Amino acid sequence: MASPTNRRSSDKRERILSAAVKVFARNGYYNAKVSEVAREAGVADGTIYLYFKNKDDLLIKAFEDRMTWINDRLRSELAKVQGDALDKLHRFLELHILLAIDERELAEFITVELRQSSKFIKEYKNQKFGEFLGLLSEVIKQGQDEGLIRHNIDRHTVSRALFGACDEVLLSLVLRKEVPEGVLDARMAELTGLFIEGLRAHRQL
């Protein structure tokens, strides 16, 4: 699947959204100006308002667009996994943490800039994030059906906890100037070990 920032698109709306992710990540949401997004996208300032109501709207639409891409990627990559639910969980965590390398601006946008709009956090019913948690929850359900994951857990809370843990570790990676590959592998191994052991159904001794 093509990267969201690299895919070719003659669609102005798409170009504006990509530019918004880039500019928000670089300058910060509150400091970023709509005119900078316009320049980055190569459109006139006024053009942005043909597609988006204001900067808040641009933030929300950019988030929805990128989360759709993330969810689609997760769905298709998980479908390719030849293995059980624990293998899928492993792949899920890996794909999320890999954003720090594959899509650094997107990772920065999600972990740092997105929380900068109170409106976004408090008022926006975050359906795409719900879908993301739903994908994680399905993997856990599959693991329970396979007898690999404990039944005495609340899938929704555990999905949030997993996301929170990954998001925090991703944030710590994004805030570094560079991420050596060994560091990334080590972080993934920690998260995978922690959560797979935490969820695993153990045979009674």
Added chain:
Amino acid sequence: MASPTNRRSSDKRERILSAAVKVFARNGYYNAKVSEVAREAGVADGTIYLYFKNKDDLLIKAFEDRMTWINDRLRSELAKVQGDALDKLHRFLELHILLAIDERELAEFITVELRQSSKFIKEYKNQKFGEFLGLLSEVIKQGQDEGLIRHNIDRHTVSRALFGACDEVLLSLVLRKEVPEGVLDARMAELTGLFIEGLRAHRQL
């Protein structure tokens, strides 16, 4: 230990910091005005600038003050635990999630408003947060020494992951209008189960 928002203090600086947490939580960091903090604290607008350089400085000082309180509380509560490192870990998670009830404004300030200053996240060397992670890391170390926690983990990464998971679950609680006590207990049980199982050293079968 007295709550940071209720403790009596004739100290203006303290009153301004308490007011800042309250106003930032209520109105959002970016919307909040220094004059509102002054009104809440019962001081003249100019007084604030005797103690703090600007709104960013007020945010950082308020954070440091509250994190000092959180760290002190954790330290003293952990010292009271009669039991092993897993009991301490349980208490740690419990105390963190209890912020959603005990110190709702502080919880909202930390999970939502604090991330709204790019400056805070990107440029400020967060020593108090480092101390918080250090307390968690010490408990994990103790558990390893006691043979209760696996040795093949990186304590620093695991501490961040634990914090991230708790922070996300705390955020989901803070964004609800009310938190019924049963919900809180259920969330704590999930987090505790997940992480204690995830870290536990298992006897080989």
